[in-house]
């Protein structure tokens with residue numbers, strides 16, 4: 505049987521166009537955290553879509569942007585090395601914003617990856633009128649020759665099956681699946697937990713604070729006597745003033761963060777969780793090669 509398709513697909517686009525939300529919607533599970541803050545995604549996260557006739561491995565990448573810090577530069581080079589390896593690139597533009605210089609910049613970069621097939625995805629069509637969507641499809645079609653142009657909404661589940669089968673069709677045939685049938689991601693447990701915590705902190709913080717956040721896990725300990733898992737996490741910020749904001753009056757904010765993050769973590773682990781989050785200052789870590797290394801970038 506040679507009609508099983510399997511391969512790697514990456515969604516690219518400006519920050520905040522809905523790449524992570526789309527990844528989660530296609531996988532059917534939260535493998536990538538999302539937020540309304542630009543540049544939420546910092547790693548290439550793999551989400552795996554299983555179908556009878558194929559396996560789609562989605563590599564979620566940070567949004568491409570002009571870097572302002574060393575972290576920004578590392579994120580951009582992560583995108584570049586990821587795109588060099590994928591079979592299909594899905595270029596995402598939102599239906600509710602006109603194509604601008606940021607989109608053109610990314611579209612031009614796609615020439616550097618001749619091996620990958622290219623499809624355009626118009627995202628968030630639930631937010632725009634039929635006419636606006638039609639105009640956006642036309643504008644996108646003028647950027648280059650695409651294998652397909654597909655309008656979707658990840659939050660309203662519009663055309664997601666169409667997108668999956670289009671992507672599947674463009675993947676190479678494979679003698680066997682690349683991942684086991686029950687895998688939804690290749691992210692490790694610690695990384696997924698850290699990301700859930702970062703997502704919870706991102707809710708409600710503003711300005712440059714979202715970029716200053718990093719989370720690491722010291723320990724995950726199963727208790728012998730009870731069905732509880734103890735998780736010890738560190739939340740890094742860059743300045744003392746940010747530490748105060750994140751902790752909140754009398755620790756109120758950080759308690760809320762813990763309660764919010766515990767929900768997806770307990771779902772993931774299938775047990776009750778005691779979550780300890782210690783807030784620490786790592787001064788200007790986004791610009792410091794040593795600290796970036798320690799935080800996993």
Ligand SMILES: Nc1nc2c(ncn2[C@@H]2O[C@H](COP(=O)(O)OP(=O)(O)OP(=O)(O)O)[C@@H](O)[C@H]2O)c(=O)[nH]1
Nearest residue numbers: 520521522523524525539542543544545567658659
């Ligand atoms: N209305 C609507 N909102 C969406 C849709 N998809 C994503 N969003 C919202 O758009 C925002 C950004 O979504 P993300 O998935 O985090 O965007 P991203 O492109 O991965 O962003 P970065 O990680 O910054 O690159 C979030 O607030 C989402 O809820 C959609 O189909 N419809």
